[in-house]
Amino acid sequence: MNYPVDSIREDFPILKRMVNNKPLVYFDNGATSQTPIPVIEAMNRVYYEFNSNIHRGVHTLSNLGTEAFEGVRRKVAAFINARHSHEVIFTKGTTESINLVAYSYGEACILEGDEVIISGMEHHSNIVPWHLLQSRKGITLKVIPVLEDGSLDMEAYKQLLSPRTKLVAVTHISNVLGTINPVKEITAEAHKHGVPVLIDGAQAIHHEMVDVQELDCDFYVFSSHKMYGPTGTGVLYGKEKWLDKMPPWQGGGEMIKTVTLETSTFNELPFKFEAGTPDYVGVIGLGAAIDYIEGIGREVIRRYEGDLYAYAFDRLSAVEDIRIYGTAPVRGSLVSFLLGNIHPFDTGMLLDKMGIAVRTGHHCAQPLMDRFAIPGTVRASFALYNTREEVDILVAALAKVRQLFG
Amino acid sequence: MSINELQDQIIEEFSLLGEWMDRYSYLIELGNGLDNFSEEYRTNQNLIEGCQSKVWLHAELKDGKIFFFADSDAIIVKGIVALLIKVLDGRTPSEILDADLYFIDKVGLKEHLSPTRSNGLVAMVKQMRMYALAYKTKLGL
Numbered sequence: 001m002n003y004p005v006d007s008i009r010e011d012f013p014i015l016k017r018m019v020n021n022k023p024l025v026y027f028d029n030g031a032t033s034q035t036p037i038p039v040i041e042a043m044n045r046v047y048y049e050f051n052s053n054i055h056r057g058v059h060t061l062s063n064l065g066t067e068a069f070e071g072v073r074r075k076v077a078a079f080i081n082a083r084h085s086h087e088v089i090f091t092k093g094t095t096e097s098i099n100l101v102a103y104s105y106g107e108a109c110i111l112e113g114d115e116v117i118i119s120g121m122e123h124h125s126n127i128v129p130w131h132l133l134q135s136r137k138g139i140t141l142k143v144i145p146v147l148e149d150g151s152l153d154m155e156a157y158k159q160l161l162s163p164r165t166k167l168v169a170v171t172h173i174s175n176v177l178g179t180i181n182p183v184k185e186i187t188a189e190a191h192k193h194g195v196p197v198l199i200d201g202a203q204a205i206h207h208e209m210v211d212v213q214e215l216d217c218d219f220y221v222f223s224s225h226k227m228y229g230p231t232g233t234g235v236l237y238g239k240e241k242w243l244d245k246m247p248p249w250q251g252g253g254e255m256i257k258t259v260t261l262e263t264s265t266f267n268e269l270p271f272k273f274e275a276g277t278p279d280y281v282g283v284i285g286l287g288a289a290i291d292y293i294e295g296i297g298r299e300v301i302r303r304y305e306g307d308l309y310a311y312a313f314d315r316l317s318a319v320e321d322i323r324i325y326g327t328a329p330v331r332g333s334l335v336s337f338l339l340g341n342i343h344p345f346d347t348g349m350l351l352d353k354m355g356i357a358v359r360t361g362h363h364c365a366q367p368l369m370d371r372f373a374i375p376g377t378v379r380a381s382f383a384l385y386n387t388r389e390e391v392d393i394l395v396a397a398l399a400k401v402r403q404l405f406g
Numbered sequence: 407m408s409i410n411e412l413q414d415q416i417i418e419e420f421s422l423l424g425e426w427m428d429r430y431s432y433l434i435e436l437g438n439g440l441d442n443f444s445e446e447y448r449t450n451q452n453l454i455e456g457c458q459s460k461v462w463l464h465a466e467l468k469d470g471k472i473f474f475f476a477d478s479d480a481i482i483v484k485g486i487v488a489l490l491i492k493v494l495d496g497r498t499p500s501e502i503l504d505a506d507l508y509f510i511d512k513v514g515l516k517e518h519l520s521p522t523r524s525n526g527l528v529a530m531v532k533q534m535r536m537y538a539l540a541y542k543t544k545l546g547l
Contacts, residue, residue, distance in 0.1 A: 020426070343480035345458040348432075353426045353461075361458050376458070377480060404431055405481070 003304045008296065009385050011036040022355025025251075025390045030175055030334050030381030031306035031359055032201060032225050035289075038230060042288035046281045054280050055254060055271075069280045072287035079213040079290050080220060082237055086269040089243070090278050093234035094202040095125040097221035098169070099196055100236055100273060102129035103220075104246040105167065112138040114166040119144040119152055120371055121174045124364040126200045130169070144170070146371055148175035155184065161193045168197045171202035176332045176363045177326030178309075178378065180208070187217050195243060202226055206383070207297055207305060207333045212237055224282060228383075229289035233282035236273070242361035243269050247271070248273040293384075301384045308382055309333060312391045316380075319398050325377055336363075339398060342405055344376045351378075352403060354397045409501060412493050413509035419531055420513035429514065433485030440488040443477040454529050459483050461530060465537040471496050472541055474534065486515065487530060499542035503535060 009015050012034045017024050025036060046068075052061035052067045063194050070085075077085040090182040091097045110116070120143050138264050142160045145153040150213055154168075168190045173180050196218035199212060206227035212220050219238045225231035235375075238246075248255050252275035257265040266272050293301065309332045316322060321340040339347055348360030361376040362369045369376060380394060407415070423429045447464035454461045459480035466473050474491045478484040493509065494502050510527060 063478060319423065343459055343483075345480040346482045348458075375460075384502060400427070404427065 015211045018091050019355040025356040025393050027380040028357045029383035030360050033228050033383050036292050039285050039288040043281050043285040068284050073281050075287050075290050081213050089236040089241050089273045091234045091272045093223040094221050097236035099129045100249050102133050104249040104283045106133045107247050110166045115142050116144045117160050117168045119170045120146040120370050123175050149328045150179045150326040165195045171200040176336050176365050178331040180330045184215050208329050224286040230282045230285040233279050248272050252276040284355040311388050315395050336377040336379045344378045347378045350401045365377050409505050417508050417512045432515050434481050436488040437481035437485035443475050452531040463533050502538035
């Protein structure tokens with residue numbers, strides 16, 4: 001495969017650093033991906049050249065900032081193929097996007113006794129906002145069971161849909177198992193009952209081709225810091241028809257049309273949901289991250305990562321005493337495992353000593369850990385700059401960990 | 407031996423262990439060797455729960471001295487607890503409260519002091535001091 005991984009790695013200065021006197025092997029991309037020079041430079045440029053508050057001023061700098069910011073909105077819309085750019089709302093990240101929907105859609109469209117369906121493999125950020133809605137509104141939370149191989153029980157899902165179902169909220173790719181869920185099918189099934197669907201795309205946006213019109217999902221949420229952009233910025237995509245129905249969830253500047261001391265009227269989409277000064281530097285960084293991804297080519301990245309994932313899965317499967325969690329037919333981007341009866345924390349600590357960054361623990365998915373009756377796993381998650389050589393280093397390091405434990 | 411003599415002894419032992427693998431190997435050995443924990447102590451009250459691993463810590467007072475009993479599901483963590491127990495076991499509440507645990511830094515375990523390692527030394531040391539404070543109050547010292 002003719003993929004310029006060496007020159008790509010040159011774009012990420014952090015990959016050159018040493019950790020505990022060993023060259024860094026960064027396999028914690030599922031938590032935060034690293035940032036390429038063009039993204040860092042795009043954000044620096046804001047401070048060097050046109051930093052000022054957007055949408056407000058009549059002066060040149062403010063106009064330049066506003067133009068750049070709104071340009072990214074159009075860029076994000078094109079990236080996920082949204083019908084309108086005002087269907088793209090900037091947030092702090094996936095978590096805030098889900099909380100916004102739980103609060104605002106919850107206010108407008110969900111009543112006591114109504115039901116929301118999530119799955120048993122959700123990140124806490126797609127569980128806890130619904131618990132909050134549960135205590136606020138008295139809704140019922142239904143859960144799609146996870147099968148032994150880490151795929152969703154689709155038959156059970158169909159049974160869960162009822163006349164009281166008001167929303168289905170599921171993850172596109174499991175942050176623990178790597179399962180790629182059939183979100184198009186999940187959406188189509190919900191739509192048969194007139195139920196909207198929210199997809200948590202945090203783990204998918206940088207790996208999959210996401211086309212929200214093709215998926216026909218009603219909400220799609222993701223974070224910038226997992227797609228080579230800066231932290232603190234994310235996106236809520238929502239279909240106009242829902243966003244129009246939903247009340248603002250935070251008040252402040254930007255989101256208003258008129259304010260008297262007695263009452264306010266609200267701005268239109270997308271500004272209605274963007275109270276206060278947004279993280280315009282972060283958003284401009286996100287725009288540069290999209291340019292970076294498109295510059296290499298999403299399909300090119302997908303093929304390379306697919307190949308790397310298959311290699312990693314094969315190599316790790318051959319490690320003695322390893323148990324891999326997540327063997328669904330359609331999966332990718334990360335491998336979760338346990339080594340013998342060694343606690344994931346011990347494995348992670350020893351890998352760190354060898355310069356390898358992995359995530360250990362319950363991955364903010366405690367219900368899923370309970371499902372498999374384990375305290376946590378070790379997770380190696382991959383990005384466009386990882387290599388087969390790095391996978392080999394991990395495999396050799398795991399042999400050392402086993403050796404240390406006798 | 408005094409608390410500081412024991413700390414110096416541990417520092418000496420670690421200095422003989424060259425690279426990190428030997429040091430962690432020793433911690434694993436210490437962890438495996440810590441077996442004074444009875445199942446009756448495995449209660450929620452004794453649990454110091456964090457994000458990454460579980461630690462159970464139980465303390466008893468005997469003749470004015472505190473004895474610790476601990477367990478963890480992660481062996482390296484258990485090894486670190488074993489070191490703490492080695493230094494602080496069988497001491498009076500005042501000795502524990504006054505102890506300056508300088509060995510942690512000297513043997514290269516300082517990274518475990520980071521508060522983000524929620525099951526790190528910080529929580530354990532804090533819990534041991536809490537026991538000491540409680541017993542000190544109880545004894546009316």
